Amino acid sequence: MDSRQAARNLEVIRTLMERTVQYQFLTARAGLAAGTLAGAGSLAFLVLDAANPWQFGIIWAFVFGGSLFATVLGTAVRSQESGERLWSRPARTVVTALAPSLFAALALSVLFFSWGQHLWLPGVWMLCYGQGALATAAYAPTPIRWLGLATLFLGAVALALGPAWAALMMGLGFGLGHFVLGTLLLVSERRASALRLHRSVA
Amino acid sequence: MKAVKRLCDDLDTMLHERGRLAIVSMLAAVESLTFTELRDGVEMTDGNLSVHLQKLEDRGYVATDKQFVGRRPQTTCRLTKPGHKAFVRYLDQLEAIVRQGRGRTGA
Numbered sequence: 001m002d003s004r005q006a007a008r009n010l011e012v013i014r015t016l017m018e019r020t021v022q023y024q025f026l027t028a029r030a031g032l033a034a035g036t037l038a039g040a041g042s043l044a045f046l047v048l049d050a051a052n053p054w055q056f057g058i059i060w061a062f063v064f065g066g067s068l069f070a071t072v073l074g075t076a077v078r079s080q081e082s083g084e085r086l087w088s089r090p091a092r093t094v095v096t097a098l099a100p101s102l103f104a105a106l107a108l109s110v111l112f113f114s115w116g117q118h119l120w121l122p123g124v125w126m127l128c129y130g131q132g133a134l135a136t137a138a139y140a141p142t143p144i145r146w147l148g149l150a151t152l153f154l155g156a157v158a159l160a161l162g163p164a165w166a167a168l169m170m171g172l173g174f175g176l177g178h179f180v181l182g183t184l185l186l187v188s189e190r191r192a193s194a195l196r197l198h199r200s201v202a
Numbered sequence: 203m204k205a206v207k208r209l210c211d212d213l214d215t216m217l218h219e220r221g222r223l224a225i226v227s228m229l230a231a232v233e234s235l236t237f238t239e240l241r242d243g244v245e246m247t248d249g250n251l252s253v254h255l256q257k258l259e260d261r262g263y264v265a266t267d268k269q270f271v272g273r274r275p276q277t278t279c280r281l282t283k284p285g286h287k288a289f290v291r292y293l294d295q296l297e298a299i300v301r302q303g304r305g306r307t308g309a
Contacts, residue, residue, distance in 0.1 A: 001210045003303020006296040009223070013293070016224055017231040020243060088239075089232070 027074035031182030034067035035175050042171025050167050053118050060121075060170070067178075094136045101132030119163030122170045126155030129174075143184040147177055206302045209295055216261050217292045221246060222254050226281060229264065230289050234280040237266075255279060263288055 001009075041063040048055045079086045105128035112121050133140075133148030151173050158169035217223050224244040229235060235243070241251050258264035263285030267278045281289065 001213070001299065003206070003300045006299035006303070010293070010296050010300065013223065013227045016227040016243070020228045020231040020235070 027071075027078055028182045028186035030067075030071040030074035031178050031185050033070035033074075033182075034063075035178030035180075035182055037063045037066045037070075038173075038178060039171055039175035042167050042175055045167035050119060053113055053116070056118050056121075056166075057113065063174070090139055093139050097135040097139070098132045101128045101135065104128050104131075117163075119166045120159065122166045122173070123155050123157075123159035126151045126158055126169070126173045128155075130155055141185065141188060143181050143188075146184075147181045151177055206299055209299050209302065213295055214288055214292050216257065216263065217288060219254075221250065222258055223292075225251070225254055225258065225279075226263065226285060226289050229279060229281040230286065234267075234278045237277040237279065240279055258285070261285075 041059050044059050045056075048059065050056050075091075076086050079088070105125055108124050108128070109118075109121060112118050112124065130148045130150075130152030133144050133151060137145040137148060154169060154173040154177070158165060158173065161169065217226055221244065225240060228240060228243045237248075237251070241248060244251065246254070255264060255266060259266060262282055265280055265282050267280075269276055269278070
């Protein structure tokens with residue numbers, strides 16, 4: 001063995017160790033579905049009144065519920081295809097890392113709605129989401145880290161711009177953000193399947 | 203050159219085999235893995251993985267635990283303390299070989 005082989009071995013070891021702790025079941029389709037829903041939710045306020053707490057709450061609850069459903073469905077299909085358990089160790093780790101941010105977002109949503117200040121929520125949600133995404137970054141594909149950083153930044157911008165920009169910032173942060181995430185995951189999924197095909201042919 | 207050769211000669215042959223190194227690398231990253239998770243991760247057949255696990259178990263590097271989850275048997279594998287120690291030592295040796303090589307080329 002020479003130093004180049006040793007360096008290659010170290011690289012293989014690192015890749016294997018990273019792959020073991022990463023959660024691989026996030027699907028591109030779920031990201032694209034979440035992006036589409038958030039974009040549609042944002043566009044809905046061209047017709048609806050964002051200042052109305054009921055309309056605002058129902059639309060974004062629908063977007064969140066739909067995105068969650070798409071994620072769970074995509075994950076379930078992926079785990080079935082690979083023959084692995086849905087509620088696996090990496091899945092538990094990711095959910096545990098996400099839980100504090102989700103709880104904070106929920107508690108703050110209740111508070112802001114009760115104050116009648118719901119138009120500040122997009123910035124708050126984006127900050128919570130960004131924090132949650134970064135908390136899972138160690139176990140998730142790399143694009144999640146970028147999404148977390150971008151959403152944190154956009155959350156701060158949304159708070160600085162104020163309530164008038166609420167719907168637009170949601171479309172930008174969650175809509176466009178998830179669209180970019182979905183596209184990046186799609187590229188990495190295609191690469192992974194090309195690699196699998198290459199291995200099976202070789 | 204002699205130093206690199208000495209380091210290479212000193213490498214743990216149990217870990218130096220590609221398949222076993224992959225198994226130990228995955229187990230070193232987590233507390234434990236099921237047989238299925240390990241098999242899918244290292245992309246081996248059941249038989250091949252069993253053979254390697256048996257060798258690692260015989261050496262005391264890996265411990266396996268068989269239990270039933272519902273009605274299905276499940277084997278869980280984990281790296282033992284001696285296994286972890288041997289893995290860290292192996293990594294140190296690889297790094298030393300890389301350093302020696304860089305020293306020679308002046309990189």
